[in-house]
Amino acid sequence: MQNLFRILFWLALVFAVTMAVLPHPPHFPGEPSDKFQHMMAFATLSVLGVLGYPRVPKLAIAAGLVLLGAGIEVVQMIPALHRDAELMDLVADTFAILVMLGAISLALGLRKAR
Structure with missing residues (x-):
């Protein structure tokens, strides 16, 4: 099962990065806001990261994902991409990563307490 989550993690990561650097990304049904899309992508990556790599400390997963988010914003500064880098992205x-990893840690703590 762990291998499945690892594959899903890397597929989701490639999808998120691709969508973030496309000059004209497709629109999603319901037109969710840019910030919502960011939070969903990084919440998903957080969950898949923990499930796929349970021995990796959650703080390391969080740090890696925050660096990924920062890297995406740097790449979006390339004028040819016609994208806008935003600190709020x-x-x-980061908010989505911390909320999801906090929720996972809480759930695992409650599970161990039983």
Whole structure:
């Protein structure tokens, strides 16, 4: 099962990065806001990261994902991409990562307490 989550993690990561650097990304049904899309992508990556790599400390997963988010924002500064880098996108990414990893840690703590 762990291998499945690892594959899903890397597929989700490639999808998120691709969508973030496309000059004209497709629109999603319901037109969710850019910040919502960031939070969903990084929440998903957080969950898949923990499930796929349970022996990796959650703080290391969080740090790696925050660096990924920062890297995406740097790449979006390339004029040819016609994208806008925004600090608030990185804040949204970081918020989603911390909320999901906090929720997972809480759930695992409650599970161990039983």
